[in-house]
Amino acid sequence: MSQSILLQRVTVAICTLPLFTLEAQASVSTIESSTPVYSAQVDGTRLEKIVVPPQELELDMNAANSIRSEAGAFKPARYSFPNAAVPRTALGHLQSIYHYDRRRDVPIVSSGGDWVIAEHFAADSHIPTSRFRLLGTKVQRQEQLDSSGRTRKIILVGWSPVRSLEDEDVSDLSSLGRNPAWIRVLSVSSDGRKKLIALAWRREGLEALKSTDEEPNERQLQFGLQNGTVRWPSMTAFTRANDIDLSATRLSGEKKSP
Numbered sequence: 001m002s003q004s005i006l007l008q009r010v011t012v013a014i015c016t017l018p019l020f021t022l023e024a025q026a027s028v029s030t031i032e033s034s035t036p037v038y039s040a041q042v043d044g045t046r047l048e049k050i051v052v053p054p055q056e057l058e059l060d061m062n063a064a065n066s067i068r069s070e071a072g073a074f075k076p077a078r079y080s081f082p083n084a085a086v087p088r089t090a091l092g093h094l095q096s097i098y099h100y101d102r103r104r105d106v107p108i109v110s111s112g113g114d115w116v117i118a119e120h121f122a123a124d125s126h127i128p129t130s131r132f133r134l135l136g137t138k139v140q141r142q143e144q145l146d147s148s149g150r151t152r153k154i155i156l157v158g159w160s161p162v163r164s165l166e167d168e169d170v171s172d173l174s175s176l177g178r179n180p181a182w183i184r185v186l187s188v189s190s191d192g193r194k195k196l197i198a199l200a201w202r203r204e205g206l207e208a209l210k211s212t213d214e215e216p217n218e219r220q221l222q223f224g225l226q227n228g229t230v231r232w233p234s235m236t237a238f239t240r241a242n243d244i245d246l247s248a249t250r251l252s253g254e255k256k257s258p
Contacts, residue, residue: 031091040091047086050097051078057094059126060104067106067117075107078116083253084123099123101253108133120251130250139248154186154194155244159214182216185242196226198242200235 031040040050054074055061061077068074084100101123105116114136119128127149133141144153159180185198200221223238224231232238239246 033091036094038091038094042088042091045088047081047088047090049078049080050091050094051076052094053077057097059095059098060121061106067108073110075110078105079103080105082251098126103251104128105134118248118251120253122253130245132245132248132251134248137248139246142245142248144243150190151188153243154188155242156184156186157182157246160184182221183238183244185244198223198225198231198238200238 027044029042031042032038033040036052036056038050038052038056041048053076057077057079061067079097080103081100082103084102086097086100090096090100102121103118104121105118107113107116109115114134116134117131118134119131121128127147128145131143131145131151132139139155139157141157142155143151144155146152159182181199181201183200184196186194187197188194200223202216202220203222204220218235221235222230223233223235232241238244
């Protein structure tokens with residue numbers, strides 16, 4: 001028996017189900033290990049989730065692609081497998097997780113929690129196929145990546161009536177004045193320069209916006225170009241044309257936005 005298994009602390013909770021669904025019963029276990037360090041959730045013979053220290057799975061998270069919190073510290077990486085069946089035996093060799101489609105969430109605040117950078121990795125690849133900044137389930141930022149992992153487009157979600165920190169190197173901002181944008185689409189050149197190319201903006205001006213936390217409905221918005229030209233008739237047309245995934249479905253390995 002390996003040292004890793006000897007050091008594991010296992011807590012098992014048995015689900016209680018009616019007798020007629022007895023065949024569907026499964027045991028849910030939380031496994032904590034100190035060598036190597038991890039905390040895992042398993043369901044029978046299947047690994048559902050695992051939390052590992054920063055850079056434990058270093059091919060996914062190394063010096064070049066690690067994510068720091070706002071305090072400059074590296075936070076534990078949380079892996080889940082929404083589109084893959086990962087056997088529990090992977091805990092005996094954590095690097096075998098690389099062989100499966102996986103989602104990695106890394107907190108960007110020191111307290112951890114649900115404000116994260118979330119990425120999807122395809123099986124046997126260490127280059128993310130998509131990247132989102134999420135607050136809970138809400139998308140704040142989507143990065144569209146090319147096959148090398150370079151960001152080619154950025155979608156920012158949230159009211160932005162004035163120049164923000166994320167606009168500091170944007171070469172062309174909206175000329176819509178006091179009409180705040182809810183969604184902005186930025187192209188990113190090969191040398192990292194950003195340019196605003198499309199947006200969804202509020203029909204009424206800034207003074208009609210009660211709160212920067214107010215989420216609009218589609219009737220309050222127009223969809224078009226940075227010069228105020230309306231180009232798309234609906235949110236559906238706008239998001240489809242610009243490949244925007246407001247539900248972050250790509251984190252489960254989906255190839256297309258809804």
